Amino acid sequence: MVEDEEAMARVIRRGLEQAAFTVDVASEGTSGLQMALAGRYALIILDLMLPGLDGWRVCEELRARRCRVPILMLSARGTVEDRVRGLETGADDYLPKPFEFSELLARVRALLRRDRVHRTRVIRIGDLEIDTAQRRVTRAGQPIGLSRREYDLLEALAGHEGQVLTRDVIQERVWADTEAYSNTVDVYIGFLRKKIDAGHAEPLIHTIRGVGYCLRRPEPEGSQ
Numbered sequence: 001m002v003e004d005e006e007a008m009a010r011v012i013r014r015g016l017e018q019a020a021f022t023v024d025v026a027s028e029g030t031s032g033l034q035m036a037l038a039g040r041y042a043l044i045i046l047d048l049m050l051p052g053l054d055g056w057r058v059c060e061e062l063r064a065r066r067c068r069v070p071i072l073m074l075s076a077r078g079t080v081e082d083r084v085r086g087l088e089t090g091a092d093d094y095l096p097k098p099f100e101f102s103e104l105l106a107r108v109r110a111l112l113r114r115d116r117v118h119r120t121r122v123i124r125i126g127d128l129e130i131d132t133a134q135r136r137v138t139r140a141g142q143p144i145g146l147s148r149r150e151y152d153l154l155e156a157l158a159g160h161e162g163q164v165l166t167r168d169v170i171q172e173r174v175w176a177d178t179e180a181y182s183n184t185v186d187v188y189i190g191f192l193r194k195k196i197d198a199g200h201a202e203p204l205i206h207t208i209r210g211v212g213y214c215l216r217r218p219e220p221e222g223s224q
């Protein structure tokens, strides 16, 4: 994150850390640019009004040097011209200040998701293959037809292979655009199980009682 307002940087950092992200902060443009070029970051949150290089210049420099890390611009100057200029210099998204942290977090997650999907077209977990560009799924080479929500649910789980996702997190990601019933996630997990796991010796979808669900590859034989 490149942000010169200390209080703002602190709030964002704390929120992101609570959401399990690791955050480095630069308080002016030149050091921000250097860190961004030297580090291996998944995403850059970039303020526009900065001492040293401003956010537009930082963004331009990064793109000129073939840095393709997603950039989310922040600025109090939320005019249409500012937004357009930000996007034209190579930013991926733009969030005007003031904003709710929950919106920043949602945008961060959306950018990371888009970037991951863009970079890894095919996710492989055991004999399950998910072509994220085509939204096609096979297991052991057999095509599996999924509804839109079933697919979104599978991709959400697959994007966090081996990690437990709570019902709330799943609901927020897959049913963000609509009201879901309290048992919707469980019902759709049931649908997915029938399509993904039924007839296979090793289930991939696991229920973690009282917590949520996890998609993981089978343990290699003899490891237990």
Ligand code: CA
Binding pocket: 003, 004, 005, 047, 048, 049, 050
């Ligand atoms: Ca600033």
